[in-house]
Amino acid sequence: MxxxxxxxxxxxxxxxxxxxxxxxxxxxxxxxxxxxxxxxxxxxxxxxxxxxxxxxxxxxxxxxxxxxxxxxxxxxxxxxxxxxxxxxxxxxxxxxxxxxxxxxxxxxxxxxxxxxxxxxxxxxxxFAFVDKEVPKIEVGNIIAYEKYKLELGIQNLFGSHIGIFGNTGSGKSNTLAKIYNELFNRYNNFHNFKKNSKFILIDFNGEYSKSITETNKKLYEISTRKEKDKYPLTKDHLTELEFWSIILEATEKTQQPFLKRAIELFKNIIEKNISEEIIAQTKNIINDIFNYRDKYNILRKYYKEIIFLGFCNCQNEVKGLFDILTLNTTNNSLYLDLNLPRNQKPYFDSEIKFHGECRVSNLLSNIKNCNCRFNSITNYWYLFGFICKIQYINELKKGYILEEHIAPLIKRLDTRIPEMEKVFDINEAIMEPLSVISLVDVNVYMRKIIPMIICKKEYDAHKEKKNQGVLHIIIDEAHNILSKESQRESSMWKDYRLEVFEEIIKEGRKFGVFLTISSQRPSDISDTIISQLHNYFLHRLVNNEDIKSIGRTVSFLDNASYEMIPILPQGACIFTGIASNFPVLVQVDRVEKSLCPESDTINLNELWTDN
Structure with a gap:
């Protein structure tokens, strides 16, 4: 030769x-x-x-x-x-x-x-990045060497954090679907694969409901607008100060200490007979109205709310009492504002007279076990809201807190609890190996809250297992949750959100937790997160800030590959990372039509013509 x-x-x-x-x-x-x-x-x-x-x-x-x-x-x-x-x-x-x-x-x-x-x-x-006997997947044809397929080792690719970046229409959704379809097709028939692995796919645009082949797949179509699927949480989440501080945007100095005390009361009540505790707490508040009558005008609406929230069949008694029970601020006296001359209106100059009033006694008699809304099937979300208002009333009437400090928190509570109740269920449901969480019908605020709660919940639960199995968290359109420049949220919430995911990407590997993120705006994502990824699929990016972000944070990229990023054709990407020996230009294979993510550009000719 x-x-x-x-x-x-x-x-x-x-x-x-x-x-x-x-x-x-x-x-x-x-x-x-x-x-x-x-x-x-x-x-x-x-x-x-x-x-x-x-x-x-x-x-x-x-x-x-x-x-x-x-x-x-x-x-x-x-x-x-x-x-x-x-x-x-x-x-x-x-x-x-x-x-x-x-x-x-x-x-x-x-x-x-x-x-x-x-x-x-x-x-x-x-191009043999792995030995022949090593388990591997095929990604696509190597450009300029079309005879060869890019084969990546299962261990080096999926035992790592993965980043998939590219502008809309560049093929990143197909790449995400391709690599995970290849993985599931290879291991789907193995019992240990389903037993020892868990995959959570956060799908912001509802593209992946049909795109990954897995017989044991659970699709959660979550909505804040109407009743749909709910993601399961445990009661332990409702007893975490951090959890509620983020949801309610609680301030550190005033609102978080109040929340901590409300959580302690909540924990004490759910550990006992809930309905009996609710009845006792409510009756104590009603009995104390006379003793703290100077705060009556501030608390009147909350007296009504806790009874409406906690008890049924009490509406007439509540209206019959609180619609006419009035405070004379001149002499700090309670009286019934009946259609009578002023000198004939019944005033309560003693606690005995107040408790002897039939409207008060009728209300107290109707606050009983059979009317308690938390008697049999307890809605823990509304129970928590009820407990917070009990705590608010008790502390405000005693002067422990100022209304202007805590009232905004209570208002946010009224808004957030119905939203949380629509998307999360408090139960011990058994999770399938693959869970796809579709957030296409979720409002802007909850689109940040839901992924953070789910990912933190699954990460914390997996850490406690101490290396039993693996957890893969997959986030499509990751800039929605990993943005470092969001203006719609407080700095405290943004810092906490980024800290959660930075901890996962920094510490997750040692616990068997791996993160896959896909995004069209890498410049929006924390540099810490991008730099900690191990493998990258880089599709076409044309924005200078996005390209600079990749150049600044991806250490595996050479100059020639870096300069090709803005001119890559559709479906082509540069793969680089620990699963390859050097950056490789690859045309990713198209996922079969029945499994394609629902992200294709609409065909206008078909839409506009009769044919």
Whole structure:
């Protein structure tokens, strides 16, 4: 076998990892015929090997240019003969004596070493990122080497954090569906796969309801507008100060201490007979109205609310009492504002007279077990809201808190609890191996709350298992939840939200928790999160800030690949990370039609024509 046919030039300059090679004029064709094989010749993005003694050093061509050879007498030669072709190469590894490609810079070539194009066998070795016996998935065809598929090892890809970035329409949704369909197709029939793994897919746009093949898949179509599916939580979440502080945007100095005391009361009540505790708390408040009559005007509406919220069949008694029970602020006296002359209106000048009033006694008698709304099936969301208002009344009447400090929190409570009750269910439901949470019908505020709560819940639960199985959290359109520049939220909530996901990406690997994020705006996402990813699928990005963000945070990217990001065709991406030896340009295979994410651009001609 005549290897001299493969020589295409020689090294003329070595500067660290960067090498320049002069290409011989007779080797400037696009392809070379070698023993009946058509080999791809030197071109940007391709690979060559440089022979140094018994070692083959492999480099990737990052650029090329021409220079004029001034040593040739131009008087007796044509101008084209004076031009020399130079290619710039970045060393990516070497081929060892046993024929295996080794990634990394182990040795540099010398000036005048010969450069060769690669044989088919050598190309196979370079793109063999995993051994034959190692479990792997196929992603797509390697561009410029279309005969070869990009095969990635299961361990190196899915035992890592993954980032998929690209503008809308660039193919990132197909890439996300492709790699996870390949994974499920390979392991779906194994019992241990379903037993020891859990996948949570946060789907902001409702694209993945049918796109991943998994027989044990649960789709949660969550809505804040109407009753749909609810994601299961445990009662323990309702006893966490951090949980409620974020939902209610509680201030640190005044509202969080109040919430902490309300949570303690809530914990005490749910550990006992709930209905009996509710009855006792409510009766104490009604009995104390006279003793704290100076706060009656402030608390009147809350007296009504707790009885309406906690008891049924009491509406007439509530209206009959609180619609006419009035405070005379001049002498701090309670009286019934009946249609009588002022001097004949019944005043309560003692606690005995107040409790002896039939309207008060009738209300107290109707606050009983059979009328309690928390008697049999308890709605813990509304129970928590009820307890907060009990605590608010008790502390406000005693002067422990100021109305202007806590009243905004109570108003937010009235808004957030119905929303939380629509999307979360308090039960111990058994989760399927794959859960797809569709947030397409969720309002803007809850689109940030729901993923954060679900991801933190699953992460904390998995940490307690102590390395039993793996958890994969997959977030499509991740800029919706990982944005560092959001103006719709308080700085405290934004910091907490980012801290949750930064902890997952920094510490999750050691607990078997891996994060996959897909986004069209990497510049919106925290640099800490992007830089901690291990593998990247980079589709076309055209925004300068997005491209700069990738260049600033992705350490596995070379200059040639970086400059290609804005001009990648649809479906093509640059894959780089620990699962490959170097950045690879790949055309990702299209997922079969029945499993495609619902993200294709609408066909206007079909929409607008009768046919």
């Amino acid at each position: 005549d290897l001299s046919l493969l020589i295409i030039g020689e090294v003329i300059e070595v500067r660290g990892q960067k090498v320049r090679v002069k290409v011989y004029k007779e080797k400037n064709s696009s392809n070379l015929n070698y023993n009946g094989e058509v080999l791809k010749n030197v071109s940007v993005g391709g690979f060559i090997r440089i022979r140094k003694g018994f070692l083959d050093i492999v480099g990737k061509i990052e650029g090329e240019y021409i220079v004029e050879n001034k040593n040739i007498n131009t008087k007796y030669s044509e101008k084209k003969d004076n031009i020399e072709r130079i290619v710039e190469i970045s060393i990516v590894g070497s081929i060892s004596n046993n024929g295996k490609f080794i990634r990394g810079l182990s040795e540099l070539p010398l000036v005048f070493n010969y450069a060769y194009i690669l044989t088919e066998e050598q190309v196979q070795k370079i």
